[in-house]
Structure formats: structure tokens, C-alpha cells
Amino acid sequence: MDMLEIYGGNNLTGAVDISGSKNAALPILIACLLNGQPNRLQNIPRLRDTLFLAELLRSFGVDIEAQKNNQIFIDTKQITNNRAEYNMVRKMRASVLTLAPLLVRTGAAQVSLPGGCAIGSRPVDIHLKGLEALGAQIEVTQGYIHARLKNNTFVGNHFKLDLPSVGATEQFILAAVCANGESVFTNVAKEPEIVELCNVLNRAGAKISGHGTNRLCIQGVSNLSGIDHVIGFDRIEAGTFIAIAAVTKSSLVLKNINLDSIESVLERFRFAGVQFEYCANSQSLWVKPPECLRPADIETAAYPGFPTDMQAQFLATMIFAHGESTIYERIFENRMMHVPELRRLGAKIEVYNSKARVIGPKKLQGAPVMATDLRASASLVIAALAANGRSEIRRVYHLDRGYENLVEKLQMLGAKIKRIAQ
Ligand code: EPZ
Numbered sequence: 001m002d003m004l005e006i007y008g009g010n011n012l013t014g015a016v017d018i019s020g021s022k023n024a025a026l027p028i029l030i031a032c033l034l035n036g037q038p039n040r041l042q043n044i045p046r047l048r049d050t051l052f053l054a055e056l057l058r059s060f061g062v063d064i065e066a067q068k069n070n071q072i073f074i075d076t077k078q079i080t081n082n083r084a085e086y087n088m089v090r091k092m093r094a095s096v097l098t099l100a101p102l103l104v105r106t107g108a109a110q111v112s113l114p115g116g117c118a119i120g121s122r123p124v125d126i127h128l129k130g131l132e133a134l135g136a137q138i139e140v141t142q143g144y145i146h147a148r149l150k151n152n153t154f155v156g157n158h159f160k161l162d163l164p165s166v167g168a169t170e171q172f173i174l175a176a177v178c179a180n181g182e183s184v185f186t187n188v189a190k191e192p193e194i195v196e197l198c199n200v201l202n203r204a205g206a207k208i209s210g211h212g213t214n215r216l217c218i219q220g221v222s223n224l225s226g227i228d229h230v231i232g233f234d235r236i237e238a239g240t241f242i243a244i245a246a247v248t249k250s251s252l253v254l255k256n257i258n259l260d261s262i263e264s265v266l267e268r269f270r271f272a273g274v275q276f277e278y279c280a281n282s283q284s285l286w287v288k289p290p291e292c293l294r295p296a297d298i299e300t301a302a303y304p305g306f307p308t309d310m311q312a313q314f315l316a317t318m319i320f321a322h323g324e325s326t327i328y329e330r331i332f333e334n335r336m337m338h339v340p341e342l343r344r345l346g347a348k349i350e351v352y353n354s355k356a357r358v359i360g361p362k363k364l365q366g367a368p369v370m371a372t373d374l375r376a377s378a379s380l381v382i383a384a385l386a387a388n389g390r391s392e393i394r395r396v397y398h399l400d401r402g403y404e405n406l407v408e409k410l411q412m413l414g415a416k417i418k419r420i421a422q
Contacts, residue, residue: 003394004407007416008366008387012250014413015284018238018257019045019404020070020231023309024193026094027170028200028229029053029074033062033101034178035204037226038075044231045404046070048397052092056084060102079105086112086143093117096124097167099147100154100175103136107152111145118373120332126161126168133159134175134183156181156220164189164214164302170197172216177206179220188216191303192235192261200229233257236309237403238285239265240378243313244410245287246274247320247386252413254285264306268314272296272321295323295360300331312338312379318358319347320386327356338376341369345380345387366391371398378403385415394422 020043029050032039044050046067054072057064061080065073082102089095089112102109114124124145128138131147135155139146156179161168169189176183188194190212198211204227207219238257245252246269259266259278266276273290295318300308308331318325319342329335336351343349344367348359366389371377377398384391393399396419399406410417 001394001422002396003392003420003422004381004396005418005420006366006381006384006391006393008364008385008389008391010248010385010414010416012244012248012252012410012413012415015253015255016241016409016413017255018233018241019043021045021193021234022047022049022402023236024196025050025231026053027097027193027197028227028231029057029072030094030097030101031174031197031201032074032227033057033060033076033079033098034104034174035224035226036077036105037224038073039227041072041074041227042070042230044070044072045234047404048401049092049094052088053095056088056092056095056098059085059088060098082106082109084109084111089114093122094167096127097171097174099127099145100131100171103131103147103149104154104175104178108148109145111147113140113143113145118337119335124167126163126165127171130159130161130168130172130185131175133157134172134179154179154220156183156218158184161185161187163187166191166194169194169216173197173201173208173218176218176220177201177208177224178222179218181220183218183220185216187214189302190214192232196232200227203227203229235261235265236307236375238262239307239310240313240382240403242269242274242287243317243382244385246272246289246293246317247382249289249291250413251289252287254287256283257285258283259285264304265310268296268298268306272317293317293321293361295321295325297326299328302331308332308335309375311335312375313382315339315349315356315358316342316379316382319349319360319362319364319383321358321360323360325358325360327358329354337372338379341372341376341380342383344369345383345391347383363388365389368392368394371395374398374402381406385410385417
């Protein structure tokens with residue numbers, strides 16, 4: 001397992017290209033299964049998660065070309081296998097979203113339960129309840145979801161989600177777009193990645209309305225045309241680089257982004273004293289950090305609230321703020337594992353019941369630390385870049401899941417970081 005070596009304390013400078021969104025790319029790649037057509041997706045980030053998903057889709061028998069310069073061609077004309085194996089699903093939880101398209105195309109599917117992960121148990125109970133409401137017969141045995149459709153088709157229905165789950169909302173969209181009749185889903189998630197998925201499907205002939213609100217209405221259609229789409233930017237990567245600029249007191253330019261989907265993140269960084277200047281023509285955001293960061297409290301929430309995927313990165317930033325900040329994780333039950341590792345660097349943080357109290361400012365000293373999950377590893381990179389001296393970050397594969405070329409991007413900005421093969 002590779003590790004990162006970082007010498008912190010450097011001021012960074014320059015511009016960084018923000019990659020395509022992992023959390024938009026995954027459901028849209030899976031949506032290609034629905035149409036049985038050739039599809040072209042561009043600006044797909046080159047990540048472990050997208051590579052794993054391509055492997056899984058290939059195992060269904062579809063024709064998917066190896067990713068070249070962030071472009072993927074996938075022809076889903078033939079599906080010869082409707083079983084998603086545990087050894088693949090466990091590596092990439094969003095694989096559970098293949099359940100609906102496999103049912104639409106083949107009338108049956110066996111998809112492994114994804115299992116929990118570091119940040120929580122992450123059940124799929126809402127996914128299964130919603131699919132049953134649309135006519136799926138589902139049995140869970142020996143770690144697999146065994147599903148089949150009566151008459152080989154979903155039937156439109158009304159369904160209220162217990163909570164605005166992103167994945168469950170995406171699952172229902174994939175099931176309902178080709179169902180018999182109309183479906184109405186309430187208490188759905190409103191994340192930008194869901195809006196992007198719906199826009200892509202509507203361009204392919206689907207009839208979806210209400211995306212971006214908490215009520216989705218979908219009129220089933222008999223078939224969909226191929227998808228040709230350029231994936232939007234990754235709002236979480238953008239937020240991560242804002243945190244890096246803030247803690248290293250570096251003025252950076254983030255390229256290929258727009259502000260619509262990151263307002264809640266910008267607002268908290270502005271409160272902490274970071275200034276921003278956006279140029280719509282060049283789609284660039286100039287990040288200008290203050291000499292002294294002010295403390296800021298956050299509570300994670302479903303969109304448009306402060307995203308849980310930015311919690312660890314913002315917490316790391318508040319280590320350097322002049323005062324006390326409260327970081328309250330309200331989405332996942334175990335998403336504070338970055339805290340013990342940040343303490344190893346010298347951070348002053350107390351945690352009780354997913355609520356962290358960060359006391360700053362604190363000078364950090366480099367040390368060996370261990371990544372525990374994707375966004376926790378990002379928070380360790382942020383802190384190490386502002387710590388004095390040398391840090392080692394182990395289990396870097398967590399980072400590789402969600403950040404494209406992070407080491408190279410940081411080196412281009414002047415960071416003293418390198419990857420060491422273990
Ligand atoms: C998506 O995960 C994202 N992943 C996550 O990003 C993100 O943290 C999460 O949404 C919340 O925004 C992708 O889009 C690939 P949820 P998902 O279903 O869909 C509970 C990252 O770092 N729940 O909205 O799995 C669940 O336990 C990743 O890029 C149920 O109880 O998240 C959690 O507490 C991490 N039953 C809450 O809902 C269900 O059937 C939100 O989960 C489904 C979810």
C-alpha cells in the first residue's frame with residue numbers, strides 16, 4: 001500500500017483544474033445500462049471507483065472501452081450476466097445502483113449487499129422498499145439481494161422515502177424512467193448529482209420533472225436513446241482545494257467550476273474570513289485566504305445544507321482558526337475517524353456523539369498518520385500541508401477512490417508532496 005510523504009509549511013500558488021464529479025459519474029455510468037445503446041461520457045475522473053465500476057459493468061457483458069483521456073465509450077446492447085458479485089460490490093458501494101437497471105433489462109438480478117463501510121452501516125433498506133413499491137419481488141439471502149419483476153417491468157407508483165437518501169433516490173429514478181405508468185417520489189434527495197442524472201436521462205428521452213426539489217414525478221417511457229454527456233465538476237474536490245488554500249494561506253485559482261452547487265460551502269469559508277472572486281467567462285474561482293482564520297460552526301445536512309463529504313476537510317481547516325468551532329456530523333454515524341489521526345499532528349479536538357469541538361489556532365507538527373476513509377484522508381493531507389515538518393499518510397488507496405491526480409495537482413501548486421510505493 002502506497003503512502004504520501006508531505007513536508008508542510010509551504011505557501012502554494014497557481015491554478016488547479018477541478019476534475020469531473022465522482023458522485024455524478026457513477027450513477028450516470030450505471031444509467032447507460034438502461035438504454036441498450038452506445039453511450040459516450042466525457043470528463044469522467046480517473047479514480048479507483050470509476051475503474052471498479054467499469055470492471056463491474058464489463059462483468060455484465062456490456063462493451064466498455066478502457067478510459068482514455070477521461071472519456072468512456074460504453075455500448076450496453078447486450079447484457080449476458082445479471083449478477084453483481086460481492087468481491088466487486090464491496091469495493092464500490094454505489095454498485096448497488098445496478099439493481100434497478102438489471103431488473104429493467106433482464107427482469108431479474110442478484111446484487112450483493114454492499115455491506116457497511118468505515119463511516120457507517122449504510123443500509124439499503126430504503127432502496128429495497130421503494131423497488132418493491134414499484135413491483136419488484138425481493139428476497140435477501142446469503143448476503144445477496146435476489147430480485148425479480150412480475151411481467152418483466154416496473155409499475156409506476158407513489159413512494160415516500162423515510163429520509164432523503166441520495167443513492168435510494170438515484171435507484172428509484174433508474175427504476176421508474178422505463179416503468180409502466182407514472183411514479184411520484186417524495187422526500188427525495190436534491191443533490192446536484194441527482195439533478196445532473198435527471199437532465200441526462202431527460203435528454204435521452206425520459207420524462208422526469210421536479211428534480212432539485214423534494215418531489216420527483218416520472219412518467220415511464222418504453223425506451224431511451226444513448227447518452228452523450230460531459231460530467232460536471234466535482235464540488236467536493238473544489239471544497240477540498242478551498243480548505244488547502246485556507247490552511248496554507250495560499251491564494252489559488254480553481255478552474256472549470258461554477259458556484260451554483262457550492263454555496264453552503266462558500267458561505268462557511270466566507271464566515272471564516274476567506275474571500276472569493278468568480279469569473280464566469282473563464283469559470284474560475286479565485287480563493288483569497290485571510291491572515292487569520294475565524295472560527296466557524298457547521299452542521300452537516302442533506303443538500304442544500306453543508307455537505308457531509310466536506311465535514312472532515314472543514315474540521316481540519318478549523319484547527320488553524322483563532323477560536324473554537326463546533327463540527328456536527330448529522331448524516332453518518334461514524335464519520336469522525338479523522339479526529340484521532342489529526343490529534344497525532346497536534347490538533348486540539350474533543351468529540352462527543354458525532355459533535356467535535358475544535359480549539360484553535362494550533363501549530364501542528366508533522367507525524368505518521370493513517371487514512372481511514374476517503375474524506376478523512378483528504379483532511380489529513382490538508383492538515384499535513386500546514387504542519388511543520390514531515391508527515392507520512394498511509395493507506396493512500398482511500399484517497400485514490402475520490403481524488404484524481406491529487407499529488408500531481410498539489411506538486412504543480414508548489415507543495416512538497418510525493419507518493420512512495422510501499
Ligand atoms: C452518497 O452516498 C454519496 N456517494 C456519499 O459520498 C455521500 O456522503 C452521501 O450520498 C450523502 O450525501 C455517492 O454518491 C456515490 P445516502 P449514499 O443514501 O447514497 C442512510 C463520498 O465521500 N440510509 O444519502 O450511500 C445512510 O446510512 C461518499 O464521495 C439508510 O438508512 O448516501 C446514511 O446515514 C461517501 N437507508 C444516510 O441515509 C438506505 O436505504 C445518507 O445516505 C439508504 C441510506
